Amino acid sequence: MQCLMLMVWMVGGGEFLNYANLEIPGLEAPSRRSLGIVLTQIGVALDVAVTAVSIVFSLSAEEIVKDPING
Numbered sequence: 001m002q003c004l005m006l007m008v009w010m011v012g013g014g015e016f017l018n019y020a021n022l023e024i025p026g027l028e029a030p031s032r033r034s035l036g037i038v039l040t041q042i043g044v045a046l047d048v049a050v051t052a053v054s055i056v057f058s059l060s061a062e063e064i065v066k067d068p069i070n071g
Contacts, residue, residue, distance in 0.1 A: 015021065019036020020029040027035065 018033075019040075020033040022032055022036060024032055024035070
């Protein structure tokens, strides 16, 4: 999500992390800046949560190994 937001801002001629440059109808510069910060924070939180869940699942997965001698 952050990559998409970055590409939109950079293609639009904006500076890196200057969320006020994104043209959103009906929002003034401070509102666009706040919205950009909130969307970035939500994206980071989702990334961290997915990574944590993935690590927990991979560590808790049961590995079934058949014993070749005892079956």
